[in-house]
Amino acid sequence: MELWLEKAGPWLEVLQRGVTVTVQVVKGRPRLVAMAAIATLSSVAVYKYITKNFDKWEKLGIPYEEGHFPYGSFNMGVISNMYTHLPEYHMKHCANSPYFGWYMFGQPVLNITDPEILRSILVKDFNNFVERSSYDGDFFKNGGKYDKLWGKQLTGLRGEEWKHVRATFSPIFTSGKMKGMLEFIKMTSDNMVEKFDESANGTDDVSLKKIFGCYTMDGLATAAFGMNVNSFGSEESLFTKYAAELFKINGLEVAKLMLKYLVPGMDFVLETFNINLWKKKETKFFYDVIKSSIKARREGRQERRNDLIDLMMDAITQDLPTDAEGQEQYEKDMTLKVDNNKAIDEDMVVATAMVFMMAGYDTTATTLSYASYRLSKHPEQQDKLQEEVDQAFADADGEFPDYSTIQSMTYLDMVIHETLRLHSPVPVNTREAGADYTIPGTNMHLKKGDLVSFVPTALQKDPAHWSHPDDFYPEHFSKEEKAGRSPYAFQAFGQGPRACIGMRFALLEAKVALVALCRKFTFLPSTKTQEPLVQDPSEQLLWPIGGLWVRLERRE
Numbered sequence: 038m039e040l041w042l043e044k045a046g047p048w049l050e051v052l053q054r055g056v057t058v059t060v061q062v063v064k065g066r067p068r069l070v071a072m073a074a075i076a077t078l079s080s081v082a083v084y085k086y087i088t089k090n091f092d093k094w095e096k097l098g099i100p101y102e103e104g105h106f107p108y109g110s111f112n113m114g115v116i117s118n119m120y121t122h123l124p125e126y127h128m129k130h131c132a133n134s135p136y137f138g139w140y141m142f143g144q145p146v147l148n149i150t151d152p153e154i155l156r157s158i159l160v161k162d163f164n165n166f167v168e169r170s171s172y173d174g175d176f177f178k179n180g181g182k183y184d185k186l187w188g189k190q191l192t193g194l195r196g197e198e199w200k201h202v203r204a205t206f207s208p209i210f211t212s213g214k215m216k217g218m219l220e221f222i223k224m225t226s227d228n229m230v231e232k233f234d235e236s237a238n239g240t241d242d243v244s245l246k247k248i249f250g251c252y253t254m255d256g257l258a259t260a261a262f263g264m265n266v267n268s269f270g271s272e273e274s275l276f277t278k279y280a281a282e283l284f285k286i287n288g289l290e291v292a293k294l295m296l297k298y299l300v301p302g303m304d305f306v307l308e309t310f311n312i313n314l315w316k317k318k319e320t321k322f323f324y325d326v327i328k329s330s331i332k333a334r335r336e337g338r339q340e341r342r343n344d345l346i347d348l349m350m351d352a353i354t355q356d357l358p359t360d361a362e363g364q365e366q367y368e369k370d371m372t373l374k375v376d377n378n379k380a381i382d383e384d385m386v387v388a389t390a391m392v393f394m395m396a397g398y399d400t401t402a403t404t405l406s407y408a409s410y411r412l413s414k415h416p417e418q419q420d421k422l423q424e425e426v427d428q429a430f431a432d433a434d435g436e437f438p439d440y441s442t443i444q445s446m447t448y449l450d451m452v453i454h455e456t457l458r459l460h461s462p463v464p465v466n467t468r469e470a471g472a473d474y475t476i477p478g479t480n481m482h483l484k485k486g487d488l489v490s491f492v493p494t495a496l497q498k499d500p501a502h503w504s505h506p507d508d509f510y511p512e513h514f515s516k517e518e519k520a521g522r523s524p525y526a527f528q529a530f531g532q533g534p535r536a537c538i539g540m541r542f543a544l545l546e547a548k549v550a551l552v553a554l555c556r557k558f559t560f561l562p563s564t565k566t567q568e569p570l571v572q573d574p575s576e577q578l579l580w581p582i583g584g585l586w587v588r589l590e591r592r593e
Contacts, residue, residue: 087143094138104140119464127495152525159533166468179304181313189388245406413560451511457529493528502526
Protein backbone atom coordinates (compact mmCIF):
# COMPACT_ATOMS: atom_id res chain seq x y z
CA MET A 38 0.00 0.00 0.00
CA GLU A 39 2.85 2.34 0.86
CA LEU A 40 4.47 1.71 -2.53
CA TRP A 41 1.22 2.44 -4.33
CA LEU A 42 0.76 5.68 -2.38
CA GLU A 43 4.33 6.72 -3.16
CA LYS A 44 3.78 6.22 -6.89
CA ALA A 45 0.30 7.72 -6.86
CA GLY A 46 1.27 10.62 -4.61
CA PRO A 47 1.88 13.28 -7.30
CA TRP A 48 -1.31 12.31 -9.14
CA LEU A 49 -3.37 12.33 -5.95
CA GLU A 50 -2.01 15.78 -5.14
CA VAL A 51 -3.08 17.05 -8.57
CA LEU A 52 -6.44 15.37 -8.10
CA GLN A 53 -6.86 17.04 -4.70
CA ARG A 54 -6.12 20.48 -6.16
CA GLY A 55 -8.53 19.79 -8.99
CA VAL A 56 -11.28 18.79 -6.57
CA THR A 57 -10.72 21.97 -4.50
CA VAL A 58 -11.02 24.19 -7.57
CA THR A 59 -14.01 22.22 -8.83
CA VAL A 60 -15.87 22.58 -5.52
CA GLN A 61 -15.40 26.35 -5.66
CA VAL A 62 -16.70 26.51 -9.24
CA VAL A 63 -19.72 24.22 -8.89
CA LYS A 64 -20.86 25.30 -5.44
CA GLY A 65 -24.65 25.62 -5.52
CA ARG A 66 -24.92 24.04 -8.97
CA PRO A 67 -26.15 20.42 -8.55
CA ARG A 68 -25.74 19.43 -12.21
CA LEU A 69 -22.15 20.61 -12.26
CA VAL A 70 -21.58 18.83 -8.95
CA ALA A 71 -22.83 15.58 -10.48
CA MET A 72 -20.70 16.04 -13.61
CA ALA A 73 -17.63 16.84 -11.51
CA ALA A 74 -18.21 13.75 -9.38
CA ILE A 75 -18.54 11.56 -12.46
CA ALA A 76 -15.41 13.06 -14.01
CA THR A 77 -13.46 12.53 -10.77
CA LEU A 78 -14.57 8.92 -10.40
CA SER A 79 -13.81 8.27 -14.08
CA SER A 80 -10.32 9.71 -13.70
CA VAL A 81 -9.63 7.53 -10.67
CA ALA A 82 -10.97 4.47 -12.50
CA VAL A 83 -8.77 5.15 -15.54
CA TYR A 84 -5.73 5.64 -13.31
CA LYS A 85 -6.38 2.40 -11.42
CA TYR A 86 -7.03 0.49 -14.67
CA ILE A 87 -3.80 1.62 -16.33
CA THR A 88 -1.58 1.17 -13.27
CA LYS A 89 -3.07 -2.06 -11.91
CA ASN A 90 -0.26 -4.23 -13.36
CA PHE A 91 2.66 -1.88 -12.72
CA ASP A 92 4.01 -4.21 -10.01
CA LYS A 93 4.02 -7.38 -12.14
CA TRP A 94 7.71 -7.55 -13.00
CA GLU A 95 8.78 -6.62 -9.47
CA LYS A 96 6.68 -9.47 -8.07
CA LEU A 97 8.27 -11.90 -10.52
CA GLY A 98 11.74 -10.73 -9.55
CA ILE A 99 13.04 -9.95 -13.02
CA PRO A 100 14.76 -6.75 -14.23
CA TYR A 101 12.29 -4.12 -15.39
CA GLU A 102 11.70 -0.49 -16.29
CA GLU A 103 9.12 1.23 -14.10
CA GLY A 104 5.72 2.18 -15.44
CA HIS A 105 4.37 5.71 -15.12
CA PHE A 106 0.82 6.90 -15.71
CA PRO A 107 -0.43 7.14 -18.39
CA TYR A 108 2.10 5.95 -21.01
CA GLY A 109 4.02 3.21 -19.21
CA SER A 110 7.82 3.01 -19.15
CA PHE A 111 8.23 6.03 -21.44
CA ASN A 112 6.12 8.57 -23.30
CA MET A 113 4.31 6.47 -25.92
CA GLY A 114 2.64 9.62 -27.20
CA VAL A 115 5.81 10.26 -29.23
CA ILE A 116 6.41 7.23 -31.49
CA SER A 117 10.05 8.15 -32.04
CA ASN A 118 10.76 7.51 -28.34
CA MET A 119 10.76 3.81 -29.19
CA TYR A 120 13.95 4.36 -31.20
CA THR A 121 15.77 5.74 -28.16
CA HIS A 122 14.34 4.25 -24.97
CA LEU A 123 13.93 0.60 -25.96
CA PRO A 124 17.50 0.20 -27.30
CA GLU A 125 18.78 1.87 -24.10
CA TYR A 126 16.80 -0.60 -21.98
CA HIS A 127 18.13 -3.53 -24.03
CA MET A 128 21.76 -2.46 -23.59
CA LYS A 129 21.18 -1.83 -19.88
CA HIS A 130 19.90 -5.35 -19.20
CA CYS A 131 21.27 -7.68 -21.93
CA ALA A 132 24.57 -8.48 -20.19
CA ASN A 133 22.86 -9.80 -17.06
CA SER A 134 19.52 -11.18 -18.23
CA PRO A 135 18.02 -12.77 -21.35
CA TYR A 136 14.92 -10.61 -20.87
CA PHE A 137 13.54 -7.61 -19.01
CA GLY A 138 10.10 -6.18 -18.35
CA TRP A 139 8.65 -2.87 -19.46
CA TYR A 140 5.19 -1.31 -19.75
CA MET A 141 3.35 -0.18 -22.88
CA PHE A 142 0.67 2.04 -21.39
CA GLY A 143 -0.77 -0.41 -18.83
CA GLN A 144 0.31 -3.55 -20.69
CA PRO A 145 3.26 -5.46 -19.19
CA VAL A 146 5.67 -6.52 -21.95
CA LEU A 147 8.57 -8.96 -21.66
CA ASN A 148 11.42 -7.91 -23.95
CA ILE A 149 13.74 -10.67 -25.18
CA THR A 150 17.46 -9.87 -25.45
CA ASP A 151 18.72 -13.42 -26.22
CA PRO A 152 18.65 -14.40 -29.94
CA GLU A 153 18.29 -18.12 -29.13
CA ILE A 154 15.16 -17.48 -27.09
CA LEU A 155 13.87 -15.51 -30.08
CA ARG A 156 14.51 -18.56 -32.24
CA SER A 157 12.16 -20.57 -30.01
CA ILE A 158 9.46 -17.88 -30.05
CA LEU A 159 9.67 -16.91 -33.74
CA VAL A 160 10.41 -20.31 -35.30
CA LYS A 161 10.54 -23.44 -33.17
CA ASP A 162 7.43 -22.68 -31.11
CA PHE A 163 5.82 -20.34 -33.63
CA ASN A 164 2.38 -21.94 -33.33
CA ASN A 165 2.23 -20.58 -29.80
CA PHE A 166 3.12 -17.04 -30.96
CA VAL A 167 1.21 -16.59 -34.22
CA GLU A 168 -0.25 -13.19 -33.34
CA ARG A 169 1.73 -9.97 -33.20
CA SER A 170 -0.74 -8.68 -30.62
CA SER A 171 -4.47 -8.75 -29.97
CA TYR A 172 -4.68 -5.11 -31.13
CA ASP A 173 -3.52 -5.74 -34.69
CA GLY A 174 -6.45 -7.62 -36.15
CA ASP A 175 -9.46 -6.16 -34.39
CA PHE A 176 -9.41 -2.46 -35.20
CA PHE A 177 -10.69 -2.65 -38.79
CA LYS A 178 -12.56 -5.92 -38.43
CA ASN A 179 -15.87 -4.04 -38.46
CA GLY A 180 -16.88 -0.76 -40.08
CA GLY A 181 -17.41 0.64 -43.55
CA LYS A 182 -16.58 -1.24 -46.75
CA TYR A 183 -13.22 0.43 -47.36
CA ASP A 184 -12.16 0.41 -43.71
CA LYS A 185 -12.62 -3.36 -43.63
CA LEU A 186 -10.14 -3.72 -46.49
CA TRP A 187 -7.41 -2.63 -44.07
CA GLY A 188 -8.54 -5.38 -41.72
CA LYS A 189 -7.97 -7.95 -44.48
CA GLN A 190 -4.29 -7.13 -44.87
CA LEU A 191 -1.73 -9.65 -43.71
CA THR A 192 -0.74 -7.39 -40.83
CA GLY A 193 -4.33 -7.40 -39.57
CA LEU A 194 -5.31 -11.04 -40.05
CA ARG A 195 -5.20 -13.51 -37.19
CA GLY A 196 -4.93 -17.23 -36.52
CA GLU A 197 -5.84 -19.72 -39.21
CA GLU A 198 -7.05 -17.01 -41.59
CA TRP A 199 -3.62 -15.34 -41.48
CA LYS A 200 -1.86 -18.69 -41.99
CA HIS A 201 -4.02 -19.49 -45.00
CA VAL A 202 -3.50 -16.13 -46.73
CA ARG A 203 0.22 -16.06 -45.94
CA ALA A 204 0.74 -19.59 -47.27
CA THR A 205 -1.26 -18.78 -50.41
CA PHE A 206 0.69 -15.67 -51.34
CA SER A 207 4.19 -16.68 -50.14
CA PRO A 208 5.06 -18.48 -53.42
CA ILE A 209 4.75 -15.12 -55.22
CA PHE A 210 7.93 -13.87 -53.56
CA THR A 211 10.27 -16.77 -54.25
CA SER A 212 13.53 -16.35 -56.15
CA GLY A 213 12.04 -17.66 -59.38
CA LYS A 214 9.20 -15.14 -59.35
CA MET A 215 11.54 -12.26 -58.53
CA LYS A 216 13.45 -12.86 -61.77
CA GLY A 217 10.34 -11.75 -63.63
CA MET A 218 10.12 -8.58 -61.55
CA LEU A 219 13.64 -7.44 -62.47
CA GLU A 220 12.65 -5.84 -65.78
CA PHE A 221 10.00 -3.70 -64.08
CA ILE A 222 12.51 -2.47 -61.51
CA LYS A 223 15.23 -1.79 -64.07
CA MET A 224 12.90 0.51 -66.02
CA THR A 225 12.25 2.64 -62.95
CA SER A 226 15.98 2.74 -62.12
CA ASP A 227 16.68 4.46 -65.46
CA ASN A 228 14.46 7.39 -64.44
CA MET A 229 16.15 7.49 -61.03
CA VAL A 230 19.64 7.70 -62.58
CA GLU A 231 18.50 10.54 -64.85
CA LYS A 232 17.17 12.45 -61.84
CA PHE A 233 20.41 12.06 -59.88
CA ASP A 234 22.42 13.03 -62.96
CA GLU A 235 20.79 16.47 -62.95
CA SER A 236 22.76 17.31 -59.77
CA ALA A 237 25.90 15.21 -60.29
CA ASN A 238 28.39 18.08 -60.39
CA GLY A 239 30.14 17.47 -57.06
CA THR A 240 28.77 20.65 -55.47
CA ASP A 241 24.96 20.38 -55.38
CA ASP A 242 23.41 18.95 -52.20
CA VAL A 243 20.91 16.21 -53.04
CA SER A 244 18.05 15.19 -50.76
CA LEU A 245 18.09 11.38 -50.88
CA LYS A 246 14.66 10.44 -49.53
CA LYS A 247 12.66 12.35 -52.15
CA ILE A 248 14.39 10.73 -55.13
CA PHE A 249 14.49 7.24 -53.64
CA GLY A 250 10.83 7.64 -52.67
CA CYS A 251 9.95 8.26 -56.33
CA TYR A 252 12.01 5.23 -57.33
CA THR A 253 10.37 2.82 -54.87
CA MET A 254 6.91 4.20 -55.60
CA ASP A 255 7.34 3.68 -59.35
CA GLY A 256 8.79 0.22 -58.84
CA LEU A 257 5.86 -0.82 -56.68
CA ALA A 258 3.33 0.76 -59.06
CA THR A 259 4.54 -1.20 -62.06
CA ALA A 260 5.44 -4.46 -60.28
CA ALA A 261 2.38 -4.63 -58.05
CA PHE A 262 -0.37 -2.67 -59.79
CA GLY A 263 0.61 -2.95 -63.45
CA MET A 264 0.76 0.83 -63.82
CA ASN A 265 3.55 2.80 -65.46
CA VAL A 266 3.81 5.83 -63.20
CA ASN A 267 6.66 8.32 -63.57
CA SER A 268 6.87 10.00 -60.17
CA PHE A 269 9.93 11.91 -61.39
CA GLY A 270 7.82 13.88 -63.85
CA SER A 271 6.68 17.43 -63.27
CA GLU A 272 2.99 16.51 -63.10
CA GLU A 273 1.86 14.43 -60.13
CA SER A 274 -0.27 11.44 -61.12
CA LEU A 275 -3.35 10.42 -59.17
CA PHE A 276 -1.56 7.22 -58.20
CA THR A 277 1.35 9.12 -56.68
CA LYS A 278 -0.94 11.69 -55.05
CA TYR A 279 -3.19 9.15 -53.34
CA ALA A 280 -0.32 6.85 -52.40
CA ALA A 281 1.44 9.75 -50.67
CA GLU A 282 -1.76 10.62 -48.79
CA LEU A 283 -1.89 7.13 -47.30
CA PHE A 284 1.29 7.91 -45.38
CA LYS A 285 -0.06 11.11 -43.85
CA ILE A 286 -2.28 11.46 -40.79
CA ASN A 287 -3.89 14.58 -39.34
CA GLY A 288 -5.47 15.43 -36.02
CA LEU A 289 -9.03 14.86 -37.23
CA GLU A 290 -8.18 11.36 -38.45
CA VAL A 291 -6.56 10.54 -35.12
CA ALA A 292 -9.64 11.81 -33.30
CA LYS A 293 -11.95 9.66 -35.44
CA LEU A 294 -9.86 6.55 -34.84
CA MET A 295 -9.77 7.20 -31.10
CA LEU A 296 -13.57 7.61 -31.15
CA LYS A 297 -13.88 4.21 -32.79
CA TYR A 298 -11.54 2.70 -30.22
CA LEU A 299 -13.07 4.26 -27.11
CA VAL A 300 -16.83 4.46 -27.70
CA PRO A 301 -18.73 1.21 -27.01
CA GLY A 302 -20.98 0.16 -29.89
CA MET A 303 -19.23 2.42 -32.42
CA ASP A 304 -18.26 -0.58 -34.57
CA PHE A 305 -21.94 -1.53 -34.87
CA VAL A 306 -22.89 2.00 -35.97
CA LEU A 307 -20.08 2.19 -38.55
CA GLU A 308 -20.93 -1.26 -39.92
CA THR A 309 -24.69 -0.62 -40.07
CA PHE A 310 -24.41 2.69 -41.90
CA ASN A 311 -21.29 1.79 -43.94
CA ILE A 312 -19.30 4.70 -42.50
CA ASN A 313 -15.59 4.76 -43.37
CA LEU A 314 -13.16 6.59 -41.08
CA TRP A 315 -9.76 5.91 -42.64
CA LYS A 316 -8.69 7.36 -46.00
CA LYS A 317 -11.89 6.50 -47.86
CA LYS A 318 -11.07 8.44 -51.05
CA GLU A 319 -7.55 7.04 -51.34
CA THR A 320 -8.59 3.49 -50.44
CA LYS A 321 -11.44 3.59 -52.96
CA PHE A 322 -9.03 4.75 -55.68
CA PHE A 323 -6.70 1.78 -55.23
CA TYR A 324 -9.60 -0.60 -54.74
CA ASP A 325 -11.11 0.45 -58.07
CA VAL A 326 -7.74 0.36 -59.87
CA ILE A 327 -6.94 -3.19 -58.76
CA LYS A 328 -10.46 -4.53 -59.22
CA SER A 329 -10.68 -3.12 -62.75
CA SER A 330 -7.26 -4.56 -63.58
CA ILE A 331 -8.32 -8.01 -62.34
CA LYS A 332 -11.53 -7.83 -64.38
CA ALA A 333 -9.70 -6.72 -67.53
CA ARG A 334 -7.21 -9.55 -67.27
CA ARG A 335 -9.87 -12.15 -66.68
CA GLU A 336 -11.79 -10.92 -69.72
CA GLY A 337 -8.66 -10.90 -71.86
CA ARG A 338 -8.72 -7.11 -72.38
CA GLN A 339 -5.34 -6.66 -70.68
CA GLU A 340 -2.34 -8.80 -71.49
CA ARG A 341 -0.51 -10.80 -68.85
CA ARG A 342 2.46 -8.96 -67.32
CA ASN A 343 3.53 -11.48 -64.64
CA ASP A 344 3.32 -8.67 -62.10
CA LEU A 345 2.02 -9.03 -58.56
CA ILE A 346 -1.65 -9.00 -59.55
CA ASP A 347 -1.13 -11.75 -62.14
CA LEU A 348 0.76 -13.86 -59.61
CA MET A 349 -1.88 -13.33 -56.92
CA MET A 350 -4.59 -14.35 -59.37
CA ASP A 351 -2.58 -17.51 -60.03
CA ALA A 352 -2.20 -18.06 -56.29
CA ILE A 353 -5.92 -17.88 -55.49
CA THR A 354 -6.61 -20.43 -58.26
CA GLN A 355 -3.72 -22.55 -56.91
CA ASP A 356 -1.97 -22.30 -60.29
CA LEU A 357 1.30 -21.07 -58.82
CA PRO A 358 4.04 -23.70 -58.38
CA THR A 359 6.28 -23.52 -55.32
CA ASP A 360 9.98 -22.77 -55.66
CA ALA A 361 11.84 -24.38 -52.76
CA GLU A 362 15.12 -25.06 -54.53
CA GLY A 363 18.15 -23.34 -53.02
CA GLN A 364 16.32 -21.97 -49.99
CA GLU A 365 18.46 -20.71 -47.11
CA GLN A 366 17.57 -21.52 -43.49
CA TYR A 367 15.94 -18.10 -43.13
CA GLU A 368 13.46 -18.96 -45.90
CA LYS A 369 12.85 -22.49 -44.63
CA ASP A 370 11.94 -20.98 -41.25
CA MET A 371 9.24 -18.92 -42.99
CA THR A 372 7.45 -22.00 -44.39
CA LEU A 373 3.89 -22.69 -43.25
CA LYS A 374 2.00 -25.96 -43.62
CA VAL A 375 -1.71 -25.32 -44.00
CA ASP A 376 -4.74 -26.54 -45.92
CA ASN A 377 -4.96 -24.42 -49.07
CA ASN A 378 -8.40 -25.59 -50.12
CA LYS A 379 -10.13 -22.53 -48.65
CA ALA A 380 -11.00 -19.88 -51.24
CA ILE A 381 -9.57 -16.36 -51.14
CA ASP A 382 -11.74 -13.53 -52.44
CA GLU A 383 -10.69 -10.57 -54.58
CA ASP A 384 -10.89 -8.17 -51.65
CA MET A 385 -8.04 -10.12 -50.08
CA VAL A 386 -6.02 -9.60 -53.29
CA VAL A 387 -6.70 -5.86 -53.13
CA ALA A 388 -5.75 -5.68 -49.46
CA THR A 389 -2.53 -7.65 -50.01
CA ALA A 390 -1.48 -5.46 -52.94
CA MET A 391 -2.11 -2.35 -50.84
CA VAL A 392 -0.12 -3.54 -47.84
CA PHE A 393 2.69 -4.52 -50.21
CA MET A 394 2.85 -0.91 -51.33
CA MET A 395 2.52 0.50 -47.80
CA ALA A 396 5.23 -1.76 -46.38
CA GLY A 397 7.64 -1.44 -49.29
CA TYR A 398 7.56 2.22 -50.24
CA ASP A 399 8.98 4.14 -47.29
CA THR A 400 11.12 1.37 -45.79
CA THR A 401 13.09 0.69 -48.97
CA ALA A 402 13.52 4.40 -49.74
CA THR A 403 14.80 4.90 -46.20
CA THR A 404 17.28 2.02 -46.49
CA LEU A 405 18.64 3.32 -49.81
CA SER A 406 19.03 6.78 -48.32
CA TYR A 407 21.05 5.47 -45.38
CA ALA A 408 23.13 3.23 -47.67
CA SER A 409 24.05 6.18 -49.92
CA TYR A 410 24.84 8.33 -46.89
CA ARG A 411 27.06 5.61 -45.39
CA LEU A 412 28.93 5.09 -48.68
CA SER A 413 29.55 8.83 -48.95
CA LYS A 414 31.23 8.71 -45.53
CA HIS A 415 33.24 5.55 -46.24
CA PRO A 416 35.10 5.90 -49.57
CA GLU A 417 37.05 2.65 -49.18
CA GLN A 418 33.86 0.61 -48.93
CA GLN A 419 32.36 2.60 -51.81
CA ASP A 420 35.43 1.87 -53.98
CA LYS A 421 35.11 -1.84 -53.21
CA LEU A 422 31.43 -1.85 -54.15
CA GLN A 423 32.11 0.06 -57.37
CA GLU A 424 34.76 -2.50 -58.32
CA GLU A 425 32.24 -5.31 -57.87
CA VAL A 426 29.64 -3.39 -59.91
CA ASP A 427 32.13 -2.66 -62.71
CA GLN A 428 33.10 -6.32 -62.88
CA ALA A 429 29.45 -7.35 -63.14
CA PHE A 430 28.93 -4.99 -66.09
CA ALA A 431 32.14 -6.21 -67.72
CA ASP A 432 31.00 -9.84 -67.42
CA ALA A 433 27.71 -8.82 -69.06
CA ASP A 434 29.48 -7.07 -71.97
CA GLY A 435 28.44 -3.66 -70.71
CA GLU A 436 24.78 -4.56 -70.23
CA PHE A 437 22.92 -4.33 -66.93
CA PRO A 438 23.63 -7.52 -64.90
CA ASP A 439 20.94 -10.19 -64.92
CA TYR A 440 19.16 -11.52 -61.84
CA SER A 441 21.62 -14.33 -61.12
CA THR A 442 24.58 -11.97 -61.33
CA ILE A 443 22.96 -9.42 -59.01
CA GLN A 444 22.21 -12.14 -56.47
CA SER A 445 25.83 -13.34 -56.61
CA MET A 446 27.28 -9.90 -55.82
CA THR A 447 28.40 -10.64 -52.27
CA TYR A 448 29.73 -7.22 -51.30
CA LEU A 449 26.57 -5.51 -52.55
CA ASP A 450 24.55 -7.84 -50.34
CA MET A 451 26.87 -7.12 -47.40
CA VAL A 452 26.51 -3.34 -47.82
CA ILE A 453 22.71 -3.48 -47.83
CA HIS A 454 22.49 -5.81 -44.84
CA GLU A 455 24.99 -3.72 -42.90
CA THR A 456 22.87 -0.64 -43.65
CA LEU A 457 19.80 -2.47 -42.32
CA ARG A 458 21.75 -3.58 -39.25
CA LEU A 459 22.59 0.00 -38.30
CA HIS A 460 19.32 1.55 -39.46
CA SER A 461 16.50 -0.95 -39.04
CA PRO A 462 13.31 0.92 -40.05
CA VAL A 463 11.06 -0.69 -37.41
CA PRO A 464 11.68 0.16 -33.71
CA VAL A 465 10.10 -2.89 -32.06
CA ASN A 466 8.32 -6.14 -32.87
CA THR A 467 5.84 -7.98 -30.65
CA ARG A 468 4.35 -11.46 -30.28
CA GLU A 469 1.43 -12.58 -28.14
CA ALA A 470 1.41 -15.92 -26.33
CA GLY A 471 -1.44 -18.07 -27.64
CA ALA A 472 -1.22 -20.42 -24.64
CA ASP A 473 0.68 -20.75 -21.39
CA TYR A 474 4.39 -21.11 -22.18
CA THR A 475 7.66 -21.55 -20.33
CA ILE A 476 10.66 -19.86 -21.95
CA PRO A 477 13.22 -22.61 -22.67
CA GLY A 478 16.13 -22.77 -20.25
CA THR A 479 14.46 -20.42 -17.74
CA ASN A 480 11.79 -20.48 -15.07
CA MET A 481 9.93 -17.61 -16.74
CA HIS A 482 6.31 -18.62 -17.32
CA LEU A 483 4.11 -16.71 -19.77
CA LYS A 484 0.34 -16.90 -19.60
CA LYS A 485 -2.00 -16.87 -22.56
CA GLY A 486 -2.31 -13.29 -23.81
CA ASP A 487 1.03 -12.12 -22.42
CA LEU A 488 3.03 -9.90 -24.75
CA VAL A 489 6.71 -10.29 -25.62
CA SER A 490 8.83 -7.87 -27.64
CA PHE A 491 12.26 -7.59 -29.24
CA VAL A 492 14.17 -4.55 -30.48
CA PRO A 493 15.89 -5.09 -33.88
CA THR A 494 18.27 -2.12 -33.67
CA ALA A 495 19.43 -3.11 -30.17
CA LEU A 496 20.02 -6.75 -31.09
CA GLN A 497 21.89 -5.55 -34.17
CA LYS A 498 24.21 -3.30 -32.14
CA ASP A 499 24.75 -5.65 -29.22
CA PRO A 500 28.55 -6.12 -28.87
CA ALA A 501 27.94 -9.72 -27.83
CA HIS A 502 27.06 -10.49 -31.47
CA TRP A 503 28.91 -7.92 -33.60
CA SER A 504 32.64 -7.21 -33.79
CA HIS A 505 32.21 -3.52 -34.72
CA PRO A 506 28.73 -2.75 -33.32
CA ASP A 507 28.75 1.03 -33.86
CA ASP A 508 30.69 1.14 -37.14
CA PHE A 509 29.66 0.75 -40.76
CA TYR A 510 31.43 -2.56 -41.32
CA PRO A 511 29.95 -4.63 -44.20
CA GLU A 512 32.26 -7.53 -43.29
CA HIS A 513 29.81 -8.28 -40.48
CA PHE A 514 28.00 -10.26 -43.19
CA SER A 515 30.99 -12.18 -44.49
CA LYS A 516 30.82 -15.97 -44.20
CA GLU A 517 33.38 -15.93 -41.40
CA GLU A 518 31.55 -13.41 -39.21
CA LYS A 519 28.12 -14.93 -39.86
CA ALA A 520 29.43 -18.33 -38.77
CA GLY A 521 30.43 -16.88 -35.41
CA ARG A 522 27.04 -15.57 -34.25
CA SER A 523 23.40 -16.59 -34.01
CA PRO A 524 21.46 -15.80 -37.21
CA TYR A 525 18.66 -14.56 -34.97
CA ALA A 526 20.72 -11.54 -33.90
CA PHE A 527 19.70 -9.91 -37.22
CA GLN A 528 16.02 -8.98 -37.18
CA ALA A 529 15.58 -6.25 -39.82
CA PHE A 530 12.96 -8.40 -41.61
CA GLY A 531 11.92 -10.44 -38.61
CA GLN A 532 12.33 -14.22 -38.57
CA GLY A 533 10.09 -17.24 -38.97
CA PRO A 534 6.67 -17.47 -40.65
CA ARG A 535 5.80 -13.88 -39.62
CA ALA A 536 8.92 -12.45 -41.28
CA CYS A 537 8.47 -9.80 -43.97
CA ILE A 538 6.80 -11.49 -46.94
CA GLY A 539 8.20 -8.91 -49.38
CA MET A 540 11.82 -9.25 -48.25
CA ARG A 541 13.08 -10.61 -51.58
CA PHE A 542 11.43 -7.81 -53.55
CA ALA A 543 12.74 -5.12 -51.19
CA LEU A 544 16.29 -6.45 -51.38
CA LEU A 545 16.12 -6.74 -55.17
CA GLU A 546 14.84 -3.18 -55.50
CA ALA A 547 17.62 -1.90 -53.23
CA LYS A 548 20.31 -3.87 -55.09
CA VAL A 549 19.20 -2.67 -58.52
CA ALA A 550 19.27 0.94 -57.34
CA LEU A 551 22.79 0.71 -55.89
CA VAL A 552 24.12 -1.16 -58.93
CA ALA A 553 22.72 1.50 -61.27
CA LEU A 554 24.01 4.41 -59.16
CA CYS A 555 27.45 3.04 -58.32
CA ARG A 556 28.04 2.39 -62.01
CA LYS A 557 27.47 6.06 -62.86
CA PHE A 558 28.28 8.10 -59.75
CA THR A 559 30.39 8.47 -56.65
CA PHE A 560 28.64 9.59 -53.45
CA LEU A 561 30.33 12.44 -51.55
CA PRO A 562 29.49 13.79 -48.07
CA SER A 563 27.20 16.80 -47.77
CA THR A 564 27.37 19.38 -45.01
CA LYS A 565 23.55 19.64 -45.06
CA THR A 566 23.23 16.35 -43.17
CA GLN A 567 22.93 17.24 -39.48
CA GLU A 568 25.41 15.13 -37.54
CA PRO A 569 25.28 13.32 -35.25
CA LEU A 570 22.05 11.84 -36.59
CA VAL A 571 19.10 12.37 -34.23
CA GLN A 572 15.72 10.72 -34.71
CA ASP A 573 13.05 13.11 -36.01
CA PRO A 574 10.16 12.99 -33.50
CA SER A 575 7.64 13.70 -36.26
CA GLU A 576 8.59 10.52 -38.18
CA GLN A 577 7.04 7.11 -37.53
CA LEU A 578 9.95 5.24 -39.17
CA LEU A 579 13.65 5.70 -38.52
CA TRP A 580 14.63 9.05 -40.02
CA PRO A 581 16.91 11.84 -38.77
CA ILE A 582 16.13 15.50 -38.19
CA GLY A 583 17.00 17.44 -41.34
CA GLY A 584 17.05 14.34 -43.55
CA LEU A 585 19.99 12.74 -45.36
CA TRP A 586 21.96 14.54 -48.05
CA VAL A 587 24.88 13.75 -50.37
CA ARG A 588 26.74 15.23 -53.28
CA LEU A 589 27.46 13.24 -56.42
CA GLU A 590 30.22 13.13 -59.00
CA ARG A 591 29.96 11.41 -62.37
CA ARG A 592 32.44 8.60 -62.76
CA GLU A 593 34.78 8.63 -65.74
